Amino acid sequence: QSALTQPASVSGSPGQSITISCTGTSSDVGSYNLVSWYQQYPGKAPKVLIYEVAKRPSGTSNRFSGSKSGNTASLTISGLQAEDEADYYCCSYAGSSTLVFGGGTKLTVL
Amino acid sequence: QLQLQESGPGLVKPSETLSLTCTVSGGSITSTTYYWGWIRQPPGKGLEWIGTIYYSGRTYHNPSLKSRVTISVDTYTNQFSLGLSSVTAADTAVYYCARVPGSDWLDYWGQGTLVTVSS
Numbered sequence: 001q002s003a004l005t006q007p008a009s010v011s012g013s014p015g016q017s018i019t020i021s022c023t024g025t026s027s028d029v030g031s032y033n034l035v036s037w038y039q040q041y042p043g044k045a046p047k048v049l050i051y052e053v054a055k056r057p058s059g060t061s062n063r064f065s066g067s068k069s070g071n072t073a074s075l076t077i078s079g080l081q082a083e084d085e086a087d088y089y090c091c092s093y094a095g096s097s098t099l100v101f102g103g104g105t106k107l108t109v110l
Numbered sequence: 111q112l113q114l115q116e117s118g119p120g121l122v123k124p125s126e127t128l129s130l131t132c133t134v135s136g137g138s139i140t141s142t143t144y145y146w147g148w149i150r151q152p153p154g155k156g157l158e159w160i161g162t163i164y165y166s167g168r169t170y171h172n173p174s175l176k177s178r179v180t181i182s183v184d185t186y187t188n189q190f191s192l193g194l195s196s197v198t199a200a201d202t203a204v205y206y207c208a209r210v211p212g213s214d215w216l217d218y219w220g221q222g223t224l225v226t227v228s229s
Contacts (some may be wrong), residue, residue: 003156008163011175036215038157043223045206046126046157051215058126097145097162104156 004029004090004102011108017078020105022090023071028100030071034063034093036076039068039086040104050075065085077107112137114207114220122201122227128194132207132220139188140165146197148192150203151222153196158203160163162210163190197227 005023012018022035029035033053038046048057050066053073065076073092077084090102118130132146139146140191140201148160163181171179180193194201208216 006203021147032214034214038216045219046216047219048217050215057217070185073172076164091157091159091215098172099159099162099214101159103122 001094001098001100002020004020004092004100006088006090006102006104006105009106009108012077012080013109013110014080014082016080017076018080018107020075020077020088020091022073022097022102023074024073024092024100025071028094029068030063030094032093033068035068035073036091037064037073038089040089043084049088079108082090082109101104112209112218114209114218116205116207116220116223118223118225119158120224120226122197122225123195123229124198124227127199128192128201128225128227130192130205130207130223130225131189132191133186134190134209136208139183139190140185143211146183146190147210147216148217149206149210149219150201151206151209152200152203157167160192160194162213199224199227204228206221 037050040046053068054066094100129160144161147162163169178195183190206222207220209218
């Protein structure tokens, strides 16, 4: 079970849109529509933004959206705001009730 | 409002067993809809899923940690616990407990507790 691959960092200016990719394999991301995304501020617990690829829990801004193609899932943040500067993690179901996380992506709002 | 709170020693000696408990309040750990999980994050690094338990006691573990991990549930106290044996400095991390709807995502998290492995 290897960690999913995310870019170490991405950046964007306020108002722009950015996309964070999350690449797995045919044993995890590619096999299940069960990818979730988490936002984490320094010193805080992660907070779920997206589950089951594209579903938003109540309370998640519609500026956050998720998608998947093949073995790669993506998180898009539109209308970037300063408060979006944080670390983002993807997570995929990997069969037999196991989960695997991505390595995390640091988002910088310029 | 559901809340989860981790508790346990903040310092563990190498080769000993790390033991943590997660207390669930504002909801029942016996709900058939949810699993309960442990996740850790070494300082400055990413998240790692440790394992998940259902109220019945059925457990699922990260294959890389499986032989050292024990997860249990106590439905009377609404708690679930983590044991990690033969710890080394590499096990130093913030340990989180979380609720797992349908076994595939984590909706409520505890605040996390830092466990340092050092003599």
